[in-house]
Amino acid sequence: MRALKSVGVRVGRRLVASVPALLGVVVFTFVLMRVLPGDPAVFFASGPNAGQAEIQMIREQMGLDRPVHEQLIRYFSEIGRGQLGRSMTTGQAVVADLRERLPASLELTLVALILALGAAIPLGILAALRPNSPLDHVVRFVCSMGVCVPTFVSGLLLIYVFYVVLGIAPDPTGRIDIFAASPPDITGFLLLDFAITGDWEGWRAAAGQIILPACTMALFVLAPLARMTRASMLAVLGSDFIRTARSIGLSRWKVIVVHGLRNALLPVITITGIVFSTMLGANVLVEKVFSWPGVGSYALDALLGSDYAPVQGFVLMMALAFVVVNLLIDVLYGIADPRVNVE
């Protein structure tokens, strides 16, 4: 009970502490967008014959005819009402767009992270068991390869090989085959929704769509995860309690998995959190390449069109996600290792 309470206090304190950072993010993005040399009104008044009058109308519509500080105040009052403005690119409210697109990005990132962890932890353990052996070098080399290729190149190559040449991947156009039925909107995560409704055929189809983009992203984060697993495994395996466990004759695998891995996982959790929040913001190019209807490609288009509201909304949401993920790690950490609570 006391532990739970202390976790609650920690969460509350962290949340309050994150408010200034969030405010900073909002203001900084707001100013940065207005420093962009492009005038969104001109960009969107691109109809044939559109002239100065039309540009002026769009400026009014977007509220750009007012002084910047007034725009900022209006923006804050909008945030207060749970609104983030309207996207010119899609013509929808930014909140609605983000709500529609966030599950796609989250699902992709989570699947990629699971794939990456699934590969990185075994590889890291293998490398740690035989440090500086050829096996260690091979693992290190393989992991490093993933970080060396820009995600848009590995994505395009995967599409070329598995879709164009081999024809075993479904067409890389989003989360679901366009002619297939979608599951009812329960969680927004297609894989979950299909599983809940028991539509395994649909589940397989959705899994087929997500596998290539998820692999592209997983390749890129394999290295930090595997490296961290290796390092922390090495540290744990060299410690006294492992030697003790070995000396009392516990089986090799039990020592490694139960005693070694469990203790080595804490730093891995930390880095996983960091990797996750980075991935969520960094899958911009992967989403673009795979026509994935996520928040990253949404923000990219908006930024190139100087469409202020979606970029501001995206950045704010990412900052929130960052805070939440850090909080989650903190709580996990606190539960796993009670000493952290003392601070």
Next chain:
Amino acid sequence: MSATLKHAAWVLRGNPVTALAATGATLLVLIAIFAPWLAPHDPILSNVPMALQPPSATYWAGTDQLGRDVFSRLLVATRLDLAIAVSAVGISFAAGAVIGSFCGYIGGWLDKSVGRLVDVLMAFPLFVLAMAMVAALGNRVENIVIATAFINLPFYIRFARAEVNVRRNLGWVEAARSGGESHMTIVLRYLLPNILPAMAVQISLNLGWAILNAAGLSFIGLGVQPPTPEWGIMVAEGARFITAGQWWLVAYPGLALMLTVLCFNLLGDGLRDILDPRMRT
């Protein structure tokens, strides 16, 4: 000093991958310096009748849409790419280390307020921030460097701060302080050099990352301006030709990019082993 060298030699011997990476990095620097004399063709001059030729004895890596030799462009691009990476990482390292050290050493309100700013930066989706900065400042090489340096800054600040924080009350710092050295001198002359080795690992890992970041910016059209040869742009442009069957336009620049990043990453790992004996188990 010689002990460090000996240790380095020992690590390199026992660690062929690091040795290979070190050789590769040296080679890259040499290419960067001598590329204009090494290139068999003019990297900029067009030759439209010879456009889109596959690799051959004359054009080792084929030609691009304007009939320029891809191999020559790759060689010449080495200098710019290394320059981007080194200056971007250099700037963020220099700025980050100094700011971080002072924060760690002085603490108090300075530490708190910088810490808040760093929190703000850390909460940003970094690639989007870099995009916005380049778009705002104009997509020139120096702005790509600035944006890349900027988004790296928080990591260096945190790192330096943490490293200095553990050292600020150590005996030799106390000794310097009681010897009448100013705080400025203590931070710049004693503490900074002391944390440099630990940060060197981070630097070499970041070099590769900086090149990839520039390539990503090129892919969305915010990179270096044509016709300047640069790997990121070459890959981004080449990607357009994958489906048309002109694979050499993406394969060779991609390979150059990959090998370079790989070199720096493996070097970073190796450096860690050299500098951090605990990892030597």
Next chain:
Amino acid sequence: MKFNRRQGFQAAAAAGVAATAAPREAMSQTRAETLRQVMGGVINSLDATMLGGTREGFGLVMNTYDRLCSMGRKPVSTGGFTFDLDNIRGELAERIDRSADGLTYTFHIRQNATWHDGTPVTAEDVKWSLDRSVSARSLAPPQMSMSSYTSPDQYKIVGEKTVEVKLPRSDRLALGNLSTPYAMMINSKLAKQHATSDDPWAINYLKENQAGGGAYIVESHRPGQQLQLRRNDNWKNGLNGELPYFRRIIMQTVPEAATRASLVERGDADLCIDLAASDVPAIEQRNRAKVVAIPQGNTFQCIVFNTRVAPFDNPKVRRAFALALPYDAMFQAALFSRGSKYYGASWTQAPNGLFPQPLGVNQDLDRAKALLAEAGFPNGLETTFTYAVSMSAFVDPMAALLQEALGRIGVRVAIQKLPDAQIGTLIVERRLPFFTDLGSAWLPSPDYFFRLYYSGETRWNYSGWQNAEVTAMAQEARFTIDQARYDDICRRMIDISLEQMPHVMLWSGNHEAVMAKNIEGYTYWFHRMVDWRDLKRS
């Protein structure tokens, strides 16, 4: 084919699109009767006249709304069809009467025409729609004014199914302009129910809802991702009253051009019109999909000089630049020579009044050098050449060649590639000295090009050029019915523009539509989007 529950639900709930009557026949539709088009852009409004509406929306409203009249189409020798501005027929109107003085048009609405909700089309609807096109705060009024439509007073109801349109002067584009996407006919009873005092023309409602009677009905719309339409089986306004072939249309956004190419080539998508120039020759060669290449006579790529700043305020500098450009190499590198040249003719005086056409401009470095020296720059000069990121696929190589060639006459060019939003602002504010852009005209008559791109104060007069003679002649030509006189005026305008060279006309790239081999009837329209009503699967 299964009905998409989620999308149906979302469309009805979120967008309120008229998907309430979930079509039962959708169940029985086959893939063959469905057309899947992939595109790079997005559709952000169901009403293309909305401020900020994207180009992709033009094609949509051509299919979801009718207009009073429609341009015809004519076959192209290389395959496919192109639009025909000289052959205009009634669409929602079954008969169009033109008064002898050309100042009054009378439109007789089809007797059995209905809206999507089944109510009959009345003269009030037509009058309201026309009034909206000249009054609403939208992109429509400036376009309508191009053919003297400026006030609701010009539109009069003269019968239950008859509307009269009055013009102040006889205008060559009067009917053509009523065939454009912005002149769409709206179900006014439905629209007015959703109009407010702030929004009398129901702009907000029509952005996300339809009130039309066109050949297709939007079934679901996920902005930025995809749009699905089904055929309106009660539609009778087509040529000979025929229904379109496809029962269902899917428009999907696929941002990567290379992916779009693969989708069509592998047969997963049926049609794409925005592929990278480099992919098209390869697709043609592999012959797994059909390429229909149609000249776009109503568009042009140009290199613009800002005539309001030094050194480009000097016509000699502009002509020197024009003479230095390596046209053929640029055309080859940018578009693989797939298009029509607007350079390379041998004449010095325009032989006829057609525009755009191949002009008497060719590379001549010696004369270029001489002209530059004459202009006071014997040692050359320095400038910056700018273009938009979205054009980089074909302008990157072009810019490199331009830089090299201008270097030969001593001009040092820096190249600057900018995001589209930025370049637009810089052009409007006339802060770019030297850049490239693309122009297109919905109603491609020579005078329209000269009015829009060679005079006036809008962004489209890229060079900011002001020539009193051309401005006056462009206005005069618009109202000139006598063809000989019209040709004379146009010839003179061409000659002046070549002498003054506010911008260099380069070429117009082909409209390259890549489609499944069994798709027939592809037509290139002035709005440069697909009209699905023309297509069928053989």
